[in-house]
Amino acid sequence: MTDTAAAAAGPEAEPGEPGRGTVIETRGLTKRYRGGQLAVDGLDLTVPSGSVFGFLGPNGSGKTTTIRMLMGLIAPTSGTAHVLGRPMPAAARTVLPQVGTLIEGPAPYGFLTGRDNLARFDSADPTSDPRTRRVRVAAALDRVGLAAAAGKKAKAYSLGMKQRLGLAAALLQPRRLLVLDEPTNGLDPQGMREIRSLVRELAAEGTTVFLSSHLLDEIEQVCTHAAVMARGRLLVQGPVVALAAGARGRLAVTTPDPGAAAGILAAHGATGLVTEGERVSADAPPGEVELADLNAALVRGGVRVRAFGVERASLEDAFVALTGEGFDVAG
Structure with missing residues (x-):
């Protein structure tokens, strides 16, 4: 109209x-x-x-x-x-x-x-x-x-x-x-x-x-x-930019050992684990967590780490965190 x-x-x-x-x-x-x-x-x-x-x-x-x-x-x-x-x-x-x-x-x-x-x-x-x-x-x-x-x-x-x-x-x-x-x-x-x-x-x-x-x-x-x-x-x-920055980024690990990586991250308090091929992502553990410590734990556990870090949160991440659900425009 x-x-x-x-x-x-x-x-x-x-x-x-x-x-x-x-x-x-x-x-x-x-x-x-x-x-x-x-x-x-x-x-x-x-x-x-x-x-x-x-x-x-x-x-x-x-x-x-x-x-x-x-x-x-x-x-x-x-x-x-x-x-x-x-x-x-x-x-x-x-x-x-x-x-x-x-x-x-x-x-x-x-x-x-x-x-x-x-x-x-x-x-x-x-x-x-x-x-x-x-x-x-x-x-x-x-x-x-x-x-x-x-x-x-x-x-x-x-x-x-x-x-x-x-x-x-x-x-x-x-x-x-x-x-x-x-x-x-x-x-x-x-x-x-x-x-x-x-x-x-x-x-x-x-x-x-x-x-x-x-x-x-x-x-x-x-x-x-x-x-x-x-x-x-x-x-x-x-x-x-501020809305997206307000959402927590996700940990991401690229490794040929995704099963072992997921287990170690979970043992250190990471949640929301998702495995896609050689990529494992998760919500960071609550509280102050040193990425270097998590990376060291992965290496000690025999995980061959090819890439590790925190991905920048997107607007979609912020939206899901705020609403607790996926997006549908029909409102």
Whole structure:
């Protein structure tokens, strides 16, 4: 669904008082549905201006509900949300024309061409200039790699092409903020690289990008900041590098004697042992452990050590440590 200013409602509000240098800021943001289901619970989220912000969480964590509240599509039960310095949903008419969105996948008109779909989206925006529509539509299609398919009907588009079309709709006007839900869904590896490059370009031009993705490696490649939610609550937020650094790295041993190495590591308190061929990895023992002592123990035990050390923790390691489960974006 691609929002336009036509979706906005409510009177223009006076600016709120979010922190300086932030594009999105929530305080105590809560959404409880009928029947008592608590989807979002007291969310305090801060998205720095100019960042590429990854929004992560397992199934049912409340990410989509949060995005809907930020865009004024649903009202919160309690708490506040400021987007571009103004309260939502009260200031939607002021805010939404400055925001490009791609939420829960694009929904183009199948009987229209890609070009005509964009023209229709653009005409729904009261701030757009019809005199420059054709030029802006062509530029948006070119930027997402759909220029050659502009004359095809959208019903003939693949999922990846529809995803590109939705992103093009979000880029019809200069945007201060882009909110993207799974922007690389359905794309092949080359398409994913192109979209990642586009996101970086937009950020370099001053656009803040807020995106959710189930591809944690992608988040590490493209995002500067991230937040992790689970069961409706915010677990952690901050620079991606800091989040990954907060997770414990894993010991890794390369040896032709993996069985013996695993036994010695376990005897010294290592847990979570995984053996893959000649590689043995494990969570480091609790407390202060000298790697040199562990290495010496392996050698004394007759293990032929070819490589030994602590691998840098990834964002995925941090995510699993925080949530206790694997990742599923469908929240």
